[in-house]
Amino acid sequence: MDELLNNLTSTYWWLSVVVVGLIINLVSSYLKPPLDAIGSKTFHAWKARSERANKMYVKKVDALAAAPHTQVLFMLRAQSLRAKSNGWSLTAIFALALYQSSVWLGDQSPLHADQTAPFVSTGWALSLIVALSVIASMRLAYAAADLELLVMDAQIRASTPSNMQ
Template identity: 40%
Template structure:
């Protein structure tokens, strides 16, 4: 505690704090414009992507509202995506069960890591399929309301 109080009374400490503060302020002023431009571009890309996705959704809704055969095809796509998601989840659970039951050996660790990666990949695939089926279901529901 005495060292802290001694530092507070030292002019050297105060001068170093002021100099470091000024350097940080100057550095922040130069970096701020770069950060603003990067996030501005990111925001524009995100906005364009969202607008394109909404336009594709509206186009799909119009197509589904106009054609009964497109509705049937979309229902088949929903079912296929959900079935593939279920298969991916089952493969992931089977792989994880197999990993838990295997003894840990230094020669088998690489195989265990590969199978763990496969299980994660299957779960990600299942989530992607479920998301796709959900998007198609939303479009189908919106088309039926029209």
């Protein structure tokens, strides 16, 4: 506490605080325009990319609205992606069950008795399988959801009168 009071009453401390404050103010005034320019370019690039993606999506919806047979094919593709996603989910569940059984059995587990890969532990390998399976499952599920949304939007577009669009 005494050291804090000594610092607050010290002329050297106050002078160093003022000098550091001035340096920070000068540096920030020189850094602000380039940082603003970088932020502006990033925002405009992001906005342009979003606008391009929206235009492409509208084109896809319009094309799909005019082709009911293609809508059916897209929905079949979405169902196929969902089935693959479920398969990867089951792979993750199986790997988790295998890992848990090896933990419960301990040294009696066949996974511990014969290590075929001496540099990779069974736990790490199963964890990697689970992680990759979950990632694959989520990617496929999101791709299926995107296709389903595209078809639903196309069906809505096809069912609305052209003067209401």
